[in-house]
Amino acid sequence: MRLQRKISHHRSNQESVLKNIFAPIVIARPVRQFFCIGIISVTALLSGCANLHWFAAHPTEMPPAPELASTTTTAGGESVHEIARKLSADDKLPSVALTEELLYKLLTSEIAYQRGNWQAAYVTILAAAQQTRDPRLARRAAEMALAAKQPGESLAAIRLWRELAPDSNEATQYYLGFMIVNNNLGEIQKVFSERLVNAKPEQYGLLMLQAQRLLARARDKKAAFDTLEEILAPYKTTTEAHLSLAQGAYHSGDNVRAISEAQAALQLKPDSALAILTIAQASEKSQALKEVAAFLEKNPASRDVRLAYASMLIDTKQLDKASLEFEHLLRDKPDDVTSLYTLGALAMDSGQFKVAEKYFLNYLNALETQPEQERDPTPALINLAQIALERKDNKAAMNWLAKVDSYDGRNAAWLNVQLRRAQLIAKDGKLNEARQFLKDIKTGSEAEQVQVLQAESQLLRNAKKGQEALAVMEAGIQRFPNNTDLRYDYAMLAESLKQLDLMEQQLRRVIELAPNSQHAYNALGYSFADRNIHLDEALSLIEKALQITPDDPFILDSLGWVKFRLARYEEAEQALRRAYQLRPDPEIAVHLGEVLWVAGKKEAAKEYWREAKAKEPDNDTLKSTLLRLNVKP
Numbered sequence: 334m335r336l337q338r339k340i341s342h343h344r345s346n347q348e349s350v351l352k353n354i355f356a357p358i359v360i361a362r363p364v365r366q367f368f369c370i371g372i373i374s375v376t377a378l379l380s381g382c383a384n385l386h387w388f389a390a391h392p393t394e395m396p397p398a399p400e401l402a403s404t405t406t407t408a409g410g411e412s413v414h415e416i417a418r419k420l421s422a423d424d425k426l427p428s429v430a431l432t433e434e435l436l437y438k439l440l441t442s443e444i445a446y447q448r449g450n451w452q453a454a455y456v457t458i459l460a461a462a463q464q465t466r467d468p469r470l471a472r473r474a475a476e477m478a479l480a481a482k483q484p485g486e487s488l489a490a491i492r493l494w495r496e497l498a499p500d501s502n503e504a505t506q507y508y509l510g511f512m513i514v515n516n517n518l519g520e521i522q523k524v525f526s527e528r529l530v531n532a533k534p535e536q537y538g539l540l541m542l543q544a545q546r547l548l549a550r551a552r553d554k555k556a557a558f559d560t561l562e563e564i565l566a567p568y569k570t571t572t573e574a575h576l577s578l579a580q581g582a583y584h585s586g587d588n589v590r591a592i593s594e595a596q597a598a599l600q601l602k603p604d605s606a607l608a609i610l611t612i613a614q615a616s617e618k619s620q621a622l623k624e625v626a627a628f629l630e631k632n633p634a635s636r637d638v639r640l641a642y643a644s645m646l647i648d649t650k651q652l653d654k655a656s657l658e659f660e661h662l663l664r665d666k667p668d669d670v671t672s673l674y675t676l677g678a679l680a681m682d683s684g685q686f687k688v689a690e691k692y693f694l695n696y697l698n699a700l701e702t703q704p705e706q707e708r709d710p711t712p713a714l715i716n717l718a719q720i721a722l723e724r725k726d727n728k729a730a731m732n733w734l735a736k737v738d739s740y741d742g743r744n745a746a747w748l749n750v751q752l753r754r755a756q757l758i759a760k761d762g763k764l765n766e767a768r769q770f771l772k773d774i775k776t777g778s779e780a781e782q783v784q785v786l787q788a789e790s791q792l793l794r795n796a797k798k799g800q801e802a803l804a805v806m807e808a809g810i811q812r813f814p815n816n817t818d819l820r821y822d823y824a825m826l827a828e829s830l831k832q833l834d835l836m837e838q839q840l841r842r843v844i845e846l847a848p849n850s851q852h853a854y855n856a857l858g859y860s861f862a863d864r865n866i867h868l869d870e871a872l873s874l875i876e877k878a879l880q881i882t883p884d885d886p887f888i889l890d891s892l893g894w895v896k897f898r899l900a901r902y903e904e905a906e907q908a909l910r911r912a913y914q915l916r917p918d919p920e921i922a923v924h925l926g927e928v929l930w931v932a933g934k935k936e937a938a939k940e941y942w943r944e945a946k947a948k949e950p951d952n953d954t955l956k957s958t959l960l961r962l963n964v965k966p
Contacts, residue, residue, distance in 0.1 A: 429465045439470075451481040459490055468498035475507065484511070513550050518560045521547065525564045538573035541565060545577040545584075554585040572601040579611045588615035606637045613641065618649060636662060640671070652679055668699040670706055674713060686720045693717050711737050711746050718753075727757055748774070748781055752788040759792045767792055783809065783819050790826065799830045817847045824856065836860065854878035855888050862895035871895045886916035890924060897928050906932065919945035923954045930962060942966040 429435070438461050446454035455477045462470035475490035488511050494504040505524065512520045525544040532540055544564050551557035561581045565574040579594035592615050598608040609628040613621035625642045629635065643658035656679050663672040677692030693713045700710055714733050721729035734754050739747040751774050759767035771789050776782045786809040793802035806823040813819055824839035837860070843853040858874030861867040875891045882888060893909035896902075909925040922945040929938035943966050945955050959966065 426468070427466045429467055435461065435465065446477055451477050451483075455481070455483075455486055455490075459493070462490075462493060462497070466497055468494050468501065468504070471497055472504070484514075487511070509547055513547055516552060518548070518551065518553075518556055522560050522564055529564070529568070537568060537571060538576070541568070541573045541577040542580070545581045548581065549584040558582065558585040558587075572598050572605065575601065576605065576607050576611070579608065579615075583611060583615050591615040604632050604635065606635050609638055610641055613645070618645070621645060622649070634665075636665070643675075647675075647679075652683065655679065668702065670696055670699050670703065670708060673699055677713065677716065681716055681720070686723050690717065690720050693720075709740075709744065711744060711750075715746070715750065727761060731757055742777060748776070748784060752784065755788060755792065759795065764792060764796050779813055779816065783813060783816055786819065787822055790822070794826070794829075799826070802826060803830060803832075815846055817843045817850060817853075820846070821850075821853060821856075824853075828860065833860070833864075849881055851878040851881040851885070851888065854881070855885075855891050858895065859891040862891065862898050865898050868895060868898050872899065884911075884915060886912040886918065886921065889915070890918075890921045893928065894924050897924070897931075902928060902932050913941075917944070919949045919952050920954055923952070923958050927958055927962070930964070939964070939966040 438457050442454045442457040442461070445451075445457070455474055458470055458477065459474040462468070462474060471490055471494035475487055475494055478484075478486035478490055488508075491504065491507045491511065495501070495508050498504050505528075509521060509524060512518075512524075521544070525540065529537065529540055541564075545561055548557040548561050551560075558581050561578065565577060568574045569578075575594045575598035579591045579598060582588075582590035582594060592612050595608045595611040595615070598605050599612075602608065609625060613625050616624060622642070622645055625638060625645065629639055629642060632638065639658055639662055643655045643662070646652070646655035646658060656676060659672045659676050659679070663669055663676065666672070673692050673696040677689045677696060680686075680689035680692060693716055696713050697710055700706060700708055714736050718730040718733040721727070721733060731754060734750050734757075737747055737750045738744060752771070755767045755770045758770055768789055771785050771792075774785055776785055786805060790802040790805045790809075793799070793805060803823075803826055806819070806826055809816075809819050810823060820839050820843050824836045824843070827833070827835040827839065837857065840853050840857040840860075843850055844857070847853065854874045855878040858871040858878065861871035861874070872892075872895050875888060875895055878888045879885065879892060889908050889912035893905045893907075893912060896905035896908060905928045906925070909921060909928055913921045913925055922941040926938040926941040926945070929935070929941065942955065942959065942964070945952060946966065949955070
């Protein structure tokens with residue numbers, strides 16, 4: 334069991350994985366992450382600039398259609414949805430009769446595309462677009478070329494699309510996406526300068542921030558910022574220009590300029606959420622907190638800024654103050670799902686389970702009345718199950734976990750929840766029922782099937798049915814002979830049952846299948862060192878593990894232990910001190926204590942043993958070591 338305890342630190346066994354599903358999940362994001370989301374929300378994803386970001390990362394695919402938040406406003410106060418509607422006037426479609434010839438071309442193009450002949454489909458549909466001057470056909474040609482990962486043909490179709498629909502914001506987005514991929518900053522400057530000249534003043538903010546967000550994706554950050562300055566030069570005295578330059582400077586790494594531009598924007602518009610959030614982005618954490626707090630004193634109704642401030646407080650571990658801010662947000666909007674969930678998670682984290690339960694229940698009720706939120710209730714259901722377990726109510730916990738939906742296999746947490754349900758069934762003394770429950774779980778991949786096998790084996794081990802657990806693992810190996818996770822766990826189970834030859838056989842097989850498995854090298858090497866056999870091979874195995882994962886504290890512990898067995902005491906002490914420095918684990922302290930004891934440093938040894946006993950009074954390794962050495966620390 335010493336080996337299992339040691340190795341368990343490297344790979345979470347099934348039981349620890351199951352326990353982890355009950356960790357409270359705080360959805361309030363760390364401040365840096367939140368700012369990105371907060372600023373994008375203020376500008377409603379900049380009418381599709383999120384798509385341009387996506388397109389720059391995936392130039393050979395079709396980005397998702399833009400979504401606009403109708404409630405969001407620009408620096409000028411007008412709804413982004415309204416501005417985007419004005420910017421994206423319906424394409425002026427030509428009056429084209431659907432003749433038999435045209436219908437034939439369209440059908441043959443689609444059939445060819447469905448059969449995998451993208452070239453014939455593309456040529457036919459592009460020719461039809463040129464003939465009819467219909468932008469929809471040019472768009473379809475672009476889709477085909479993008480899906481086929483043909484950038485040249487894609488750009489040709491997009492150019493035609495823009496020519497046929499010069500007012501199409503979507504066509505311009507795709508065109509600009511190609512320009513940023515090709516680092517054609519001059520063309521980007523030309524397009525945005527023309528659009529700003531033709532825009533109304535209330536449209537400036539959206540266009541300027543679109544330009545900034547697009548240029549933020551450029552490889553040459555300085556050249557991109559210079560381009561942004563040139564685009565905005567005629568409008569440099571406007572609030573919108575200062576905001577765009579502030580964001581541009583921040584993304585180019587110039588925090589001083591970012592703060593300066595954002596402060597200029599605040600002078601013109603003292604209630605600008607985007608300006609204060611940019612200042613906070615570019616400032617040191619403590620200064621950011623002061624700036625945002627001062628802003629909220631003057632603008633207490635700014636929800637975006639208060640949410641950012643609350644997230645900053647969480648990021649700096651000021652959880653009580655964060656709770657107060659979320660309560661403030663909840664008073665203004667009692668059904669706000671973000672505030673409800675976060676308050677529940679914060680309360681749970683501090684052990685206030687009744688308070689947490691209230692917030693999670695209200696959160697679930699709010700989701701039912703706000704289907705547009707499209708939020709997964711799984712984290713709240715898991716936390717409610719944990720709260721029920723805290724008060725020893727297994728039945729209620731089971732009921733909450735039973736509500737978790739798989740969403741047709743898309744819920745990554747669903748399988749672990751089912752495994753936890755099986756564990757709870759077994760805990761009620763219904764082992765056979767728990768095993769049947771596991772067998773009834775519908776799994777897809779090999780990894781999922783292996784997880785279920787590991788869970789069943791763990792249930793049997795918990796019930797002190799080691800041989801039956803071994804039989805489950807043996808059957809699993811027959812089904813999945815090349816699964817190294819399964820073989821590794823099989824080896825650990827064999828070790829716990831004192832079947833050491835089987836353990837060694839399985840670990841050697843893991844090393845054959847996965848030559849970079851540091852866990853297998855370390856487990857086998859430590860097993861030899863712990864039994865004081867094959868010490869030269871043990872040293873070689875452990876050194877190999879350390880090459881793969883340098884400075885791993887538990888592999889260093891193994892290294893120290895095998896060198897102790899080889900009577901290389903100074904090297905052993907050095908390795909164990911390094912291991913304990915990296916992670917002050919009781920097992921490492923026991924080993925270091927024994928090395929020091931043998932080296933005559935008895936008081937130092939006792940000190941480490943006392944530390945180990947304070948952390949784990951019932952540690953088996955500590956007890957056996959002290960008994961063997963006849964020591965009372």
